[in-house]
Amino acid sequence: MSKLLAWRGWLVFAVLAALPLLPWMSKYYMLLAFDALLFGAVAMSLDLLIGYTGLVSFGHAAFFGLGAYATAVLLERGVLSLWLCLGLAAVVVGLYALAVSYFATSRRGIYFALLTLIFAEVVYTVFRYTQTFGGSDGIQGLPPPEALPGVALDTPARLYYLVVAYLLLAYLACRVIVRSHFGRVLVAIRENEDRARFLGYNVQRYKMGVCLISAILTGLAGALYPGRAAYATPDLLHWSVSGEFLIMVMIGGLGTLVGPILGGAFFTILQEKVSSYVQWYNIVVGLVLVLIVLFVPRGLLGLRQALRGRAGREAA
Protein backbone atom coordinates (compact mmCIF):
# COMPACT_ATOMS: atom_id res chain seq x y z
CA MET A 1 0.00 0.00 0.00
CA SER A 2 1.39 3.37 -0.99
CA LYS A 3 1.65 6.39 1.27
CA LEU A 4 -1.54 7.25 3.08
CA LEU A 5 -1.53 10.83 1.90
CA ALA A 6 0.75 13.00 -0.24
CA TRP A 7 2.43 15.99 1.42
CA ARG A 8 -0.04 18.35 -0.21
CA GLY A 9 -2.85 16.49 1.47
CA TRP A 10 -1.24 16.81 4.89
CA LEU A 11 -0.65 20.49 4.16
CA VAL A 12 -4.33 21.06 3.45
CA PHE A 13 -5.29 19.44 6.73
CA ALA A 14 -2.63 21.44 8.57
CA VAL A 15 -4.13 24.64 7.16
CA LEU A 16 -7.62 23.48 8.16
CA ALA A 17 -6.36 22.75 11.68
CA ALA A 18 -4.77 26.21 11.89
CA LEU A 19 -7.91 28.00 10.71
CA PRO A 20 -9.37 28.71 14.21
CA LEU A 21 -6.17 30.59 15.07
CA LEU A 22 -7.08 33.32 12.58
CA PRO A 23 -8.28 36.46 14.42
CA TRP A 24 -11.41 36.96 12.30
CA MET A 25 -12.62 33.37 12.82
CA SER A 26 -15.72 34.29 14.79
CA LYS A 27 -18.16 31.76 16.17
CA TYR A 28 -20.24 32.28 13.05
CA TYR A 29 -17.43 31.46 10.68
CA MET A 30 -16.31 28.51 12.76
CA LEU A 31 -19.76 26.94 12.54
CA LEU A 32 -19.97 27.76 8.84
CA ALA A 33 -16.65 25.97 8.39
CA PHE A 34 -18.06 23.06 10.41
CA ASP A 35 -21.03 22.78 8.04
CA ALA A 36 -18.85 23.17 4.97
CA LEU A 37 -16.52 20.34 5.96
CA LEU A 38 -19.32 18.13 7.28
CA PHE A 39 -21.26 18.31 4.04
CA GLY A 40 -18.02 17.99 2.12
CA ALA A 41 -17.49 14.68 3.91
CA VAL A 42 -21.03 13.57 3.06
CA ALA A 43 -20.57 14.44 -0.61
CA MET A 44 -17.32 12.48 -0.63
CA SER A 45 -19.09 9.42 0.81
CA LEU A 46 -21.77 9.72 -1.85
CA ASP A 47 -19.05 9.93 -4.51
CA LEU A 48 -18.08 6.33 -3.70
CA LEU A 49 -21.48 5.36 -5.09
CA ILE A 50 -21.99 7.84 -7.92
CA GLY A 51 -18.47 8.54 -9.13
CA TYR A 52 -16.85 5.17 -8.56
CA THR A 53 -19.64 2.61 -8.84
CA GLY A 54 -22.05 4.47 -11.10
CA LEU A 55 -24.94 4.12 -8.63
CA VAL A 56 -27.02 7.26 -8.16
CA SER A 57 -28.48 7.27 -4.66
CA PHE A 58 -31.38 9.64 -4.20
CA GLY A 59 -31.80 8.71 -0.57
CA HIS A 60 -28.68 9.79 1.27
CA ALA A 61 -30.66 12.24 3.41
CA ALA A 62 -32.06 9.20 5.20
CA PHE A 63 -28.59 8.00 6.18
CA PHE A 64 -27.60 11.48 7.32
CA GLY A 65 -30.87 12.09 9.18
CA LEU A 66 -30.95 8.69 10.87
CA GLY A 67 -27.42 9.33 12.12
CA ALA A 68 -28.53 12.68 13.49
CA TYR A 69 -31.58 11.15 15.19
CA ALA A 70 -29.43 8.41 16.71
CA THR A 71 -27.34 11.05 18.44
CA ALA A 72 -30.39 13.13 19.36
CA VAL A 73 -32.19 10.20 20.98
CA LEU A 74 -29.19 9.43 23.18
CA LEU A 75 -28.47 13.06 24.10
CA GLU A 76 -32.14 13.57 24.98
CA ARG A 77 -31.93 10.68 27.42
CA GLY A 78 -28.76 12.04 29.01
CA VAL A 79 -26.36 9.64 27.31
CA LEU A 80 -23.74 12.19 26.38
CA SER A 81 -20.85 10.05 25.12
CA LEU A 82 -20.01 11.02 21.57
CA TRP A 83 -18.66 7.52 20.95
CA LEU A 84 -21.92 5.86 21.94
CA CYS A 85 -23.75 8.29 19.65
CA LEU A 86 -21.46 7.42 16.75
CA GLY A 87 -21.77 3.72 17.54
CA LEU A 88 -25.57 3.78 17.62
CA ALA A 89 -25.64 5.81 14.41
CA ALA A 90 -23.37 3.31 12.65
CA VAL A 91 -25.52 0.37 13.76
CA VAL A 92 -28.87 1.96 12.91
CA VAL A 93 -27.73 3.38 9.59
CA GLY A 94 -25.88 0.18 8.74
CA LEU A 95 -28.94 -2.01 9.30
CA TYR A 96 -31.17 0.36 7.36
CA ALA A 97 -28.60 0.56 4.54
CA LEU A 98 -28.40 -3.24 4.33
CA ALA A 99 -32.15 -3.47 3.84
CA VAL A 100 -32.31 -0.62 1.32
CA SER A 101 -29.29 -1.76 -0.66
CA TYR A 102 -30.50 -5.36 -0.81
CA PHE A 103 -33.64 -4.29 -2.65
CA ALA A 104 -32.17 -1.32 -4.52
CA THR A 105 -29.20 -3.24 -5.94
CA SER A 106 -31.45 -5.94 -7.30
CA ARG A 107 -32.55 -3.34 -9.84
CA ARG A 108 -30.47 -1.14 -12.06
CA GLY A 109 -30.18 2.42 -13.26
CA ILE A 110 -33.17 4.62 -12.59
CA TYR A 111 -34.76 1.90 -10.44
CA PHE A 112 -31.86 2.00 -8.03
CA ALA A 113 -32.29 5.76 -7.67
CA LEU A 114 -36.06 5.44 -7.25
CA LEU A 115 -35.85 2.67 -4.67
CA THR A 116 -33.37 4.61 -2.54
CA LEU A 117 -35.67 7.63 -2.81
CA ILE A 118 -38.78 5.66 -1.86
CA PHE A 119 -37.13 4.10 1.18
CA ALA A 120 -35.88 7.51 2.29
CA GLU A 121 -39.35 9.00 1.89
CA VAL A 122 -40.78 6.24 4.09
CA VAL A 123 -38.24 7.16 6.77
CA TYR A 124 -39.09 10.84 6.38
CA THR A 125 -42.80 10.14 6.70
CA VAL A 126 -42.34 8.03 9.83
CA PHE A 127 -40.29 10.72 11.55
CA ARG A 128 -42.41 13.62 10.32
CA TYR A 129 -45.89 12.24 10.95
CA THR A 130 -45.56 10.08 14.05
CA GLN A 131 -44.89 11.51 17.47
CA THR A 132 -42.32 8.87 18.50
CA PHE A 133 -39.41 11.15 17.65
CA GLY A 134 -41.11 14.52 18.15
CA GLY A 135 -43.02 14.70 14.86
CA SER A 136 -42.44 17.81 12.81
CA ASP A 137 -40.58 19.51 15.67
CA GLY A 138 -38.04 16.72 15.89
CA ILE A 139 -35.92 16.60 19.02
CA GLN A 140 -34.89 20.03 20.20
CA GLY A 141 -32.75 21.65 22.88
CA LEU A 142 -30.14 18.96 23.11
CA PRO A 143 -27.10 19.20 25.37
CA PRO A 144 -23.67 18.96 23.70
CA PRO A 145 -22.11 15.48 23.50
CA GLU A 146 -18.95 14.68 25.41
CA ALA A 147 -15.76 13.45 23.76
CA LEU A 148 -14.60 12.20 27.17
CA PRO A 149 -16.53 12.23 30.47
CA GLY A 150 -16.62 15.89 31.46
CA VAL A 151 -15.17 17.17 28.17
CA ALA A 152 -18.21 18.58 26.42
CA LEU A 153 -18.03 19.61 22.78
CA ASP A 154 -19.60 22.93 23.66
CA THR A 155 -17.39 25.44 21.86
CA PRO A 156 -17.30 26.12 18.12
CA ALA A 157 -13.55 25.41 18.08
CA ARG A 158 -13.98 21.94 19.62
CA LEU A 159 -16.79 21.11 17.22
CA TYR A 160 -14.70 22.35 14.35
CA TYR A 161 -11.74 20.17 15.28
CA LEU A 162 -14.09 17.23 15.62
CA VAL A 163 -15.28 17.64 12.06
CA VAL A 164 -11.73 18.16 10.74
CA ALA A 165 -10.70 14.90 12.42
CA TYR A 166 -13.75 13.14 11.00
CA LEU A 167 -13.08 14.45 7.51
CA LEU A 168 -9.44 13.37 7.70
CA LEU A 169 -10.30 9.82 8.81
CA ALA A 170 -13.17 9.47 6.35
CA TYR A 171 -11.02 10.77 3.52
CA LEU A 172 -8.18 8.38 4.33
CA ALA A 173 -10.65 5.50 4.49
CA CYS A 174 -12.19 6.40 1.13
CA ARG A 175 -8.78 6.86 -0.46
CA VAL A 176 -7.59 3.46 0.69
CA ILE A 177 -10.82 1.86 -0.51
CA VAL A 178 -10.82 3.34 -4.00
CA ARG A 179 -7.22 2.23 -4.51
CA SER A 180 -7.86 -1.30 -3.25
CA HIS A 181 -8.94 -4.49 -4.97
CA PHE A 182 -12.50 -3.65 -3.92
CA GLY A 183 -12.25 -0.14 -5.39
CA ARG A 184 -11.01 -1.46 -8.74
CA VAL A 185 -13.97 -3.80 -8.95
CA LEU A 186 -16.33 -0.89 -8.22
CA VAL A 187 -14.91 1.01 -11.20
CA ALA A 188 -15.29 -2.11 -13.35
CA ILE A 189 -18.94 -2.31 -12.28
CA ARG A 190 -19.42 1.34 -13.22
CA GLU A 191 -17.84 0.74 -16.61
CA ASN A 192 -19.59 -2.52 -17.48
CA GLU A 193 -21.42 -4.45 -14.82
CA ASP A 194 -22.37 -7.37 -17.07
CA ARG A 195 -18.79 -8.06 -17.97
CA ALA A 196 -17.78 -7.85 -14.30
CA ARG A 197 -20.20 -10.71 -13.62
CA PHE A 198 -18.64 -12.80 -16.37
CA LEU A 199 -15.25 -12.23 -14.76
CA GLY A 200 -16.48 -13.95 -11.62
CA TYR A 201 -17.56 -10.96 -9.52
CA ASN A 202 -20.74 -11.11 -7.51
CA VAL A 203 -21.81 -7.63 -8.53
CA GLN A 204 -24.68 -7.28 -6.11
CA ARG A 205 -22.43 -8.11 -3.18
CA TYR A 206 -19.97 -5.40 -4.21
CA LYS A 207 -22.78 -2.90 -4.68
CA MET A 208 -24.24 -3.69 -1.26
CA GLY A 209 -20.77 -3.40 0.25
CA VAL A 210 -20.15 0.06 -1.15
CA CYS A 211 -23.68 1.19 -0.23
CA LEU A 212 -23.01 0.10 3.33
CA ILE A 213 -19.69 1.96 3.51
CA SER A 214 -21.11 5.11 1.95
CA ALA A 215 -24.19 5.01 4.18
CA ILE A 216 -22.25 4.52 7.41
CA LEU A 217 -19.83 7.35 6.58
CA THR A 218 -22.82 9.58 5.85
CA GLY A 219 -24.58 8.42 9.03
CA LEU A 220 -21.51 9.20 11.13
CA ALA A 221 -21.43 12.70 9.65
CA GLY A 222 -25.12 12.98 10.53
CA ALA A 223 -24.37 11.87 14.07
CA LEU A 224 -22.03 14.85 14.48
CA TYR A 225 -24.70 17.31 13.40
CA PRO A 226 -26.81 17.62 16.60
CA GLY A 227 -23.64 18.52 18.48
CA ARG A 228 -23.53 21.67 16.39
CA ALA A 229 -27.23 22.36 15.93
CA ALA A 230 -28.65 21.05 19.25
CA TYR A 231 -31.55 19.47 17.36
CA ALA A 232 -32.54 16.78 14.91
CA THR A 233 -35.58 17.51 12.78
CA PRO A 234 -37.35 15.69 9.94
CA ASP A 235 -36.07 18.38 7.57
CA LEU A 236 -32.73 16.58 7.63
CA LEU A 237 -34.46 13.54 6.12
CA HIS A 238 -36.24 15.42 3.36
CA TRP A 239 -35.62 14.37 -0.24
CA SER A 240 -34.42 17.87 -1.12
CA VAL A 241 -31.44 17.25 1.16
CA SER A 242 -30.60 14.16 -0.91
CA GLY A 243 -30.83 16.37 -3.98
CA GLU A 244 -28.40 18.87 -2.48
CA PHE A 245 -25.93 16.06 -1.75
CA LEU A 246 -26.12 15.04 -5.41
CA ILE A 247 -25.51 18.62 -6.53
CA MET A 248 -22.47 18.84 -4.26
CA VAL A 249 -20.96 15.76 -5.87
CA MET A 250 -21.77 16.97 -9.38
CA ILE A 251 -20.30 20.45 -9.01
CA GLY A 252 -17.25 19.06 -7.23
CA GLY A 253 -16.28 16.47 -9.82
CA LEU A 254 -17.39 12.84 -10.02
CA GLY A 255 -15.04 10.06 -9.01
CA THR A 256 -12.38 12.25 -7.43
CA LEU A 257 -13.19 12.25 -3.66
CA VAL A 258 -11.49 15.65 -3.25
CA GLY A 259 -13.80 17.29 -5.78
CA PRO A 260 -16.99 16.46 -3.86
CA ILE A 261 -15.41 17.73 -0.63
CA LEU A 262 -14.83 21.03 -2.42
CA GLY A 263 -18.31 20.85 -3.91
CA GLY A 264 -19.92 20.28 -0.52
CA ALA A 265 -17.99 23.13 1.07
CA PHE A 266 -18.63 25.46 -1.86
CA PHE A 267 -22.35 24.74 -1.97
CA THR A 268 -22.75 25.15 1.79
CA ILE A 269 -20.88 28.45 1.92
CA LEU A 270 -22.55 29.79 -1.23
CA GLN A 271 -26.02 29.02 0.06
CA GLU A 272 -25.29 30.51 3.48
CA LYS A 273 -23.69 33.70 2.20
CA VAL A 274 -26.25 34.41 -0.50
CA SER A 275 -29.16 33.67 1.81
CA SER A 276 -27.84 36.17 4.34
CA TYR A 277 -28.21 38.93 1.74
CA VAL A 278 -31.34 38.10 -0.22
CA GLN A 279 -34.58 36.21 0.24
CA TRP A 280 -34.48 34.75 -3.25
CA TYR A 281 -31.08 33.19 -2.68
CA ASN A 282 -32.06 29.93 -4.35
CA ILE A 283 -32.29 31.71 -7.69
CA VAL A 284 -28.71 32.94 -7.34
CA VAL A 285 -27.46 29.58 -6.09
CA GLY A 286 -29.25 27.80 -8.91
CA LEU A 287 -27.77 30.16 -11.49
CA VAL A 288 -24.24 29.61 -10.20
CA LEU A 289 -24.75 25.84 -10.29
CA VAL A 290 -26.09 25.94 -13.84
CA LEU A 291 -23.05 27.96 -14.93
CA ILE A 292 -20.71 25.44 -13.29
CA VAL A 293 -22.40 22.46 -14.92
CA LEU A 294 -22.42 24.20 -18.31
CA PHE A 295 -18.88 25.51 -18.34
CA VAL A 296 -17.01 23.15 -16.01
CA PRO A 297 -18.84 19.85 -16.55
CA ARG A 298 -16.10 17.96 -14.75
CA GLY A 299 -16.66 20.01 -11.63
CA LEU A 300 -14.63 22.38 -9.53
CA LEU A 301 -11.71 19.98 -9.46
CA GLY A 302 -11.77 19.95 -13.25
CA LEU A 303 -11.55 23.76 -13.26
CA ARG A 304 -7.78 23.74 -12.98
CA GLN A 305 -7.41 21.23 -15.79
CA ALA A 306 -9.89 23.18 -17.90
CA LEU A 307 -7.94 26.42 -17.42
CA ARG A 308 -4.64 24.70 -18.01
CA GLY A 309 -5.99 23.06 -21.17
CA ARG A 310 -7.19 26.43 -22.47
CA ALA A 311 -3.86 28.07 -21.73
CA GLY A 312 -2.12 25.19 -23.49
CA ARG A 313 -4.30 25.58 -26.58
CA GLU A 314 -3.67 29.31 -26.75
CA ALA A 315 0.06 28.84 -26.43
CA ALA A 316 0.10 26.29 -29.22
Place this chain on the structure above:
Amino acid sequence: MTRSGAVLEVEGVAKNFGALAALAGVSLTVRAGEVFSVIGPNGAGKSTLFNVISGLHAPSAGRIAFNGEDITGIGPEVINRRGLAKTFQITNIFPGISVYDNVRVAAQSRVPVSGRLSSLWRLPNVEGPVMELLGAFGLTARRDDLAQNLSHGEQRYLEICLALATEPALLLLDEPTAGMTPGETKEATALIRRIAQSRRLTVLLIEHDMSVVMGISDRIAVLHFGQKIAEGSPDAIRSDPQVIDAYLGGAED
Protein backbone atom coordinates in the same frame (compact mmCIF):
# COMPACT_ATOMS: atom_id res chain seq x y z
CA MET B 1 -10.31 -35.59 -15.14
CA THR B 2 -8.44 -37.50 -17.78
CA ARG B 3 -6.91 -35.99 -20.86
CA SER B 4 -9.65 -37.41 -23.04
CA GLY B 5 -12.41 -36.80 -20.48
CA ALA B 6 -15.42 -34.64 -21.08
CA VAL B 7 -14.98 -31.05 -19.92
CA LEU B 8 -18.40 -29.87 -20.93
CA GLU B 9 -21.52 -31.97 -21.37
CA VAL B 10 -24.64 -30.39 -22.78
CA GLU B 11 -27.63 -32.74 -22.65
CA GLY B 12 -30.94 -32.04 -24.36
CA VAL B 13 -30.81 -28.32 -23.74
CA ALA B 14 -33.81 -26.29 -24.85
CA LYS B 15 -34.46 -22.59 -24.53
CA ASN B 16 -37.73 -20.91 -25.32
CA PHE B 17 -38.29 -17.16 -25.54
CA GLY B 18 -42.07 -16.97 -25.40
CA ALA B 19 -43.32 -19.02 -28.33
CA LEU B 20 -39.92 -19.01 -30.02
CA ALA B 21 -37.85 -22.14 -29.50
CA ALA B 22 -34.31 -20.80 -29.84
CA LEU B 23 -32.82 -24.15 -28.86
CA ALA B 24 -34.53 -27.53 -29.07
CA GLY B 25 -32.86 -30.51 -27.46
CA VAL B 26 -29.23 -29.72 -28.24
CA SER B 27 -26.61 -32.12 -26.92
CA LEU B 28 -22.87 -32.00 -27.31
CA THR B 29 -19.74 -33.05 -25.47
CA VAL B 30 -16.51 -31.08 -25.44
CA ARG B 31 -13.41 -33.08 -24.54
CA ALA B 32 -10.35 -31.80 -22.72
CA GLY B 33 -7.81 -30.01 -24.91
CA GLU B 34 -9.83 -29.86 -28.10
CA VAL B 35 -11.14 -26.96 -30.12
CA PHE B 36 -14.82 -27.60 -30.66
CA SER B 37 -16.75 -25.28 -32.96
CA VAL B 38 -20.43 -24.59 -33.29
CA ILE B 39 -21.49 -23.19 -36.62
CA GLY B 40 -24.78 -22.31 -38.20
CA PRO B 41 -26.51 -19.50 -40.04
CA ASN B 42 -27.60 -16.35 -38.21
CA GLY B 43 -30.51 -17.11 -35.92
CA ALA B 44 -29.54 -20.77 -35.59
CA GLY B 45 -29.27 -20.41 -31.81
CA LYS B 46 -25.49 -20.31 -31.43
CA SER B 47 -25.29 -17.31 -29.14
CA THR B 48 -28.28 -18.53 -27.17
CA LEU B 49 -26.46 -21.81 -26.61
CA PHE B 50 -23.46 -19.88 -25.27
CA ASN B 51 -25.62 -17.72 -23.06
CA VAL B 52 -27.22 -20.81 -21.58
CA ILE B 53 -23.89 -22.57 -21.02
CA SER B 54 -22.25 -19.51 -19.46
CA GLY B 55 -25.14 -18.85 -17.10
CA LEU B 56 -26.72 -15.73 -18.55
CA HIS B 57 -29.97 -17.61 -19.22
CA ALA B 58 -31.30 -20.69 -17.47
CA PRO B 59 -32.30 -23.36 -19.99
CA SER B 60 -35.98 -24.24 -20.35
CA ALA B 61 -35.03 -27.92 -20.32
CA GLY B 62 -31.93 -30.07 -20.26
CA ARG B 63 -28.77 -30.23 -18.23
CA ILE B 64 -25.26 -28.80 -18.46
CA ALA B 65 -22.26 -30.28 -16.64
CA PHE B 66 -18.80 -28.75 -16.40
CA ASN B 67 -15.97 -31.03 -15.24
CA GLY B 68 -18.65 -33.47 -14.13
CA GLU B 69 -20.49 -30.94 -11.95
CA ASP B 70 -23.97 -29.74 -12.75
CA ILE B 71 -23.93 -26.02 -13.59
CA THR B 72 -27.44 -25.77 -15.03
CA GLY B 73 -29.06 -22.45 -14.18
CA ILE B 74 -26.40 -21.01 -11.87
CA GLY B 75 -25.17 -17.46 -12.40
CA PRO B 76 -22.32 -16.39 -14.69
CA GLU B 77 -20.14 -15.19 -11.81
CA VAL B 78 -20.28 -18.66 -10.19
CA ILE B 79 -19.68 -20.49 -13.46
CA ASN B 80 -16.72 -18.24 -14.21
CA ARG B 81 -15.18 -19.05 -10.85
CA ARG B 82 -15.45 -22.76 -11.67
CA GLY B 83 -13.16 -22.17 -14.67
CA LEU B 84 -15.36 -21.34 -17.63
CA ALA B 85 -14.78 -17.97 -19.29
CA LYS B 86 -16.62 -16.41 -22.20
CA THR B 87 -15.89 -13.72 -24.73
CA PHE B 88 -18.62 -11.73 -26.41
CA GLN B 89 -19.63 -11.35 -30.02
CA ILE B 90 -20.19 -7.64 -29.48
CA THR B 91 -17.09 -6.26 -27.78
CA ASN B 92 -17.79 -6.08 -24.07
CA ILE B 93 -14.90 -4.40 -22.27
CA PHE B 94 -14.46 -1.63 -19.67
CA PRO B 95 -14.30 1.36 -22.03
CA GLY B 96 -13.37 4.21 -19.70
CA ILE B 97 -10.31 2.70 -17.98
CA SER B 98 -6.89 1.80 -19.31
CA VAL B 99 -6.08 -1.40 -21.16
CA TYR B 100 -3.89 -2.44 -18.25
CA ASP B 101 -6.65 -1.78 -15.70
CA ASN B 102 -9.08 -3.78 -17.84
CA VAL B 103 -6.95 -6.89 -17.68
CA ARG B 104 -5.95 -6.26 -14.09
CA VAL B 105 -9.50 -6.26 -12.82
CA ALA B 106 -10.04 -9.54 -14.63
CA ALA B 107 -6.83 -11.10 -13.30
CA GLN B 108 -7.46 -10.03 -9.71
CA SER B 109 -10.74 -11.90 -9.72
CA ARG B 110 -8.66 -15.03 -9.11
CA VAL B 111 -6.41 -13.84 -6.25
CA PRO B 112 -7.12 -15.18 -2.77
CA VAL B 113 -7.91 -11.69 -1.43
CA SER B 114 -10.89 -11.38 -3.80
CA GLY B 115 -14.18 -11.47 -1.95
CA ARG B 116 -12.57 -11.11 1.48
CA LEU B 117 -12.77 -8.16 3.83
CA SER B 118 -9.08 -7.40 3.33
CA SER B 119 -9.82 -6.60 -0.32
CA LEU B 120 -11.03 -3.24 1.04
CA TRP B 121 -7.46 -2.11 1.73
CA ARG B 122 -5.23 -4.49 -0.21
CA LEU B 123 -4.39 -4.40 -3.90
CA PRO B 124 -2.78 -7.67 -4.96
CA ASN B 125 0.01 -7.52 -7.49
CA VAL B 126 -1.01 -9.18 -10.76
CA GLU B 127 1.46 -7.33 -12.96
CA GLY B 128 3.13 -10.55 -14.18
CA PRO B 129 0.13 -12.34 -15.66
CA VAL B 130 -1.35 -9.08 -16.98
CA MET B 131 1.78 -8.07 -18.87
CA GLU B 132 2.18 -11.61 -20.17
CA LEU B 133 -1.31 -11.50 -21.67
CA LEU B 134 -0.85 -8.01 -23.11
CA GLY B 135 2.42 -9.20 -24.66
CA ALA B 136 0.84 -12.29 -26.20
CA PHE B 137 -1.80 -10.16 -27.92
CA GLY B 138 0.49 -7.32 -28.95
CA LEU B 139 -1.11 -4.79 -26.61
CA THR B 140 1.93 -3.95 -24.48
CA ALA B 141 2.44 -0.54 -26.08
CA ARG B 142 -1.24 0.27 -25.53
CA ARG B 143 -1.29 -0.54 -21.81
CA ASP B 144 -1.97 3.04 -20.66
CA ASP B 145 -4.51 3.93 -23.34
CA LEU B 146 -8.20 3.95 -22.56
CA ALA B 147 -9.81 0.77 -23.85
CA GLN B 148 -12.36 2.82 -25.81
CA ASN B 149 -9.52 4.32 -27.88
CA LEU B 150 -8.28 0.97 -29.19
CA SER B 151 -8.91 -0.05 -32.78
CA HIS B 152 -11.62 -2.62 -33.40
CA GLY B 153 -9.11 -5.42 -33.86
CA GLU B 154 -7.28 -4.47 -30.65
CA GLN B 155 -10.55 -4.40 -28.75
CA ARG B 156 -11.33 -7.90 -30.00
CA TYR B 157 -7.98 -9.03 -28.58
CA LEU B 158 -8.60 -7.24 -25.29
CA GLU B 159 -11.92 -9.05 -25.15
CA ILE B 160 -10.05 -12.37 -25.23
CA CYS B 161 -7.43 -11.12 -22.73
CA LEU B 162 -10.19 -10.40 -20.20
CA ALA B 163 -11.51 -13.93 -20.43
CA LEU B 164 -8.05 -15.52 -20.32
CA ALA B 165 -7.02 -13.43 -17.30
CA THR B 166 -9.53 -15.36 -15.19
CA GLU B 167 -7.45 -18.48 -15.90
CA PRO B 168 -10.20 -20.64 -17.34
CA ALA B 169 -9.98 -24.33 -18.19
CA LEU B 170 -12.65 -23.90 -20.85
CA LEU B 171 -12.83 -20.82 -23.05
CA LEU B 172 -16.01 -19.94 -24.91
CA LEU B 173 -15.28 -17.69 -27.89
CA ASP B 174 -18.33 -16.07 -29.48
CA GLU B 175 -17.26 -15.05 -32.99
CA PRO B 176 -13.85 -13.76 -31.92
CA THR B 177 -13.06 -12.43 -35.39
CA ALA B 178 -16.35 -10.57 -35.85
CA GLY B 179 -15.77 -7.40 -37.83
CA MET B 180 -12.13 -8.16 -38.62
CA THR B 181 -10.64 -7.89 -42.10
CA PRO B 182 -9.68 -11.20 -43.79
CA GLY B 183 -6.02 -10.51 -42.98
CA GLU B 184 -6.74 -9.81 -39.32
CA THR B 185 -8.98 -12.85 -39.15
CA LYS B 186 -6.21 -15.13 -40.36
CA GLU B 187 -3.76 -13.68 -37.87
CA ALA B 188 -6.25 -13.87 -35.01
CA THR B 189 -7.13 -17.46 -35.79
CA ALA B 190 -3.50 -18.53 -35.68
CA LEU B 191 -2.98 -16.61 -32.45
CA ILE B 192 -5.99 -18.21 -30.76
CA ARG B 193 -4.84 -21.66 -31.79
CA ARG B 194 -1.33 -21.00 -30.47
CA ILE B 195 -2.48 -19.60 -27.14
CA ALA B 196 -4.99 -22.40 -26.63
CA GLN B 197 -2.20 -24.92 -27.08
CA SER B 198 0.35 -23.18 -24.87
CA ARG B 199 -2.19 -22.76 -22.07
CA ARG B 200 -3.66 -26.23 -22.54
CA LEU B 201 -7.07 -24.70 -22.98
CA THR B 202 -10.20 -26.38 -24.14
CA VAL B 203 -11.99 -24.08 -26.55
CA LEU B 204 -15.62 -23.93 -27.57
CA LEU B 205 -15.94 -21.60 -30.53
CA ILE B 206 -18.87 -20.03 -32.31
CA GLU B 207 -18.22 -18.84 -35.83
CA HIS B 208 -20.02 -18.29 -39.02
CA ASP B 209 -16.83 -17.63 -40.97
CA MET B 210 -16.14 -21.10 -42.41
CA SER B 211 -12.47 -20.39 -43.15
CA VAL B 212 -11.85 -19.74 -39.45
CA VAL B 213 -13.66 -22.86 -38.32
CA MET B 214 -12.15 -25.30 -40.76
CA GLY B 215 -8.59 -24.33 -39.97
CA ILE B 216 -8.83 -24.32 -36.21
CA SER B 217 -11.33 -26.97 -35.11
CA ASP B 218 -10.88 -30.55 -34.03
CA ARG B 219 -14.62 -31.16 -34.20
CA ILE B 220 -17.58 -29.16 -35.40
CA ALA B 221 -21.29 -29.18 -34.59
CA VAL B 222 -23.82 -27.54 -36.86
CA LEU B 223 -26.91 -25.80 -35.52
CA HIS B 224 -29.92 -25.03 -37.65
CA PHE B 225 -33.15 -23.52 -36.33
CA GLY B 226 -32.12 -24.41 -32.79
CA GLN B 227 -31.35 -28.04 -33.52
CA LYS B 228 -28.07 -29.85 -34.01
CA ILE B 229 -28.11 -31.31 -37.50
CA ALA B 230 -24.56 -32.64 -37.70
CA GLU B 231 -21.39 -33.21 -35.75
CA GLY B 232 -17.97 -34.41 -36.80
CA SER B 233 -14.53 -33.57 -38.10
CA PRO B 234 -14.10 -30.55 -40.40
CA ASP B 235 -13.84 -32.85 -43.40
CA ALA B 236 -16.97 -34.77 -42.49
CA ILE B 237 -18.89 -31.52 -41.96
CA ARG B 238 -17.68 -30.10 -45.25
CA SER B 239 -19.12 -33.04 -47.14
CA ASP B 240 -22.30 -33.58 -45.10
CA PRO B 241 -25.21 -33.08 -47.52
CA GLN B 242 -27.56 -31.84 -44.80
CA VAL B 243 -25.05 -29.19 -43.77
CA ILE B 244 -24.47 -28.11 -47.33
CA ASP B 245 -28.17 -27.82 -47.82
CA ALA B 246 -28.83 -25.89 -44.62
CA TYR B 247 -25.83 -23.72 -44.33
CA LEU B 248 -23.22 -23.79 -47.03
CA GLY B 249 -25.87 -23.77 -49.69
CA GLY B 250 -28.02 -20.69 -49.77
CA ALA B 251 -28.93 -19.76 -46.24
CA GLU B 252 -25.69 -18.00 -45.36
CA ASP B 253 -26.12 -14.33 -44.60
